[in-house]
Amino acid sequence: xxxxxxxxxxxxxxxxxxxxxxxxxxxxxxxxxxxxxxxxxxxxxxxxxxxxxxxxxxxxxxxxxxxxxxxxxxxxxxxxxxxxxxxxxxxxxxxxxxxxxxxx
Numbered sequence: 001x002x003x004x005x006x007x008x009x010x011x012x013x014x015x016x017x018x019x020x021x022x023x024x025x026x027x028x029x030x031x032x033x034x035x036x037x038x039x040x041x042x043x044x045x046x047x048x049x050x051x052x053x054x055x056x057x058x059x060x061x062x063x064x065x066x067x068x069x070x071x072x073x074x075x076x077x078x079x080x081x082x083x084x085x086x087x088x089x090x091x092x093x094x095x096x097x098x099x100x101x102x103x104x
Contacts, residue, residue: 002018053069
């Protein structure tokens, strides 16, 4: 079964792709933990694991089949600079409108 590793999972493993033989999601993750060690195991603590693009319905007990693809997706953060969310833009517009209504 193919495995795709993203972001910090890829960094901890030193690889973006792998192949493992396992009957369940839990079995595949055990193989990966053994293969890549403590740093990778730490990433798995907060990562999402998907099978064929979906969350595994039975968690670690989800069976795997030939041709399945397991993806390890750690949480990502990022971005920089000021927020331009709809809320902050609306708040700025509201403040300007209120200030304009008070002008002589």
